[in-house]
Amino acid sequence: MADFKYEIIQSISVLSESEKGWTKELNLISWNGRDPKYDLRDWAPNRERMGKGVTLSNEEVEKLKTILNEKVNQTFAASASSKE
Amino acid sequence: MADFKYEIIQSISVLSESEKGWTKELNLISWNGRDPKYDLRDWAPNRERMGKGVTLSNEEVEKLKTILNEKVNQTFAASASSKE
Numbered sequence: 382m383a384d385f386k387y388e389i390i391q392s393i394s395v396l397s398e399s400e401k402g403w404t405k406e407l408n409l410i411s412w413n414g415r416d417p418k419y420d421l422r423d424w425a426p427n428r429e430r431m432g433k434g435v436t437l438s439n440e441e442v443e444k445l446k447t448i449l450n451e452k453v454n455q456t457f458a459a460s461a462s463s464k465e
Numbered sequence: 466m467a468d469f470k471y472e473i474i475q476s477i478s479v480l481s482e483s484e485k486g487w488t489k490e491l492n493l494i495s496w497n498g499r500d501p502k503y504d505l506r507d508w509a510p511n512r513e514r515m516g517k518g519v520t521l522s523n524e525e526v527e528k529l530k531t532i533l534n535e536k537v538n539q540t541f542a543a544s545a546s547s548k549e
Binding site: 393394396397405407419421422423433434435437438440441442444445446448449450452453 | 477478480481489491503505506507517518519521522524525526528529530532533534536537
């Protein structure tokens, strides 16, 4: 993995935990000393390793929030879980 | 990249677009023919390549929505834009 530094400025929420103890988390993270950004990704137990994920700017988080509230409703939920 | 198939079941939203034309998108994607999951990631123009991202179950999306509505407010926004 590339050489970089990060600092978890704020642990916002753990969305889920896998059987192996990896957690999917929303945090506020500073990368290489830059301004913190929202960060949604998987982490190994004790945050010893990070999995893939995405960083989100304030604007992207605001848009995501709007989208989730407006568009991700029972229709999508039904579509995503109809075979369960 | 690993050998896998995917199908974009539903394009939900484009959260942003970079100067190089990569878009950060929320979609509903079926991986290897399995039930569709929410998917938040970067895509190259015309979706010719996919960047890193996260998949989210219904439960994770619901929790994320709750978190964004309850916890990600002006306090976080101010923190994310004013600190080093």
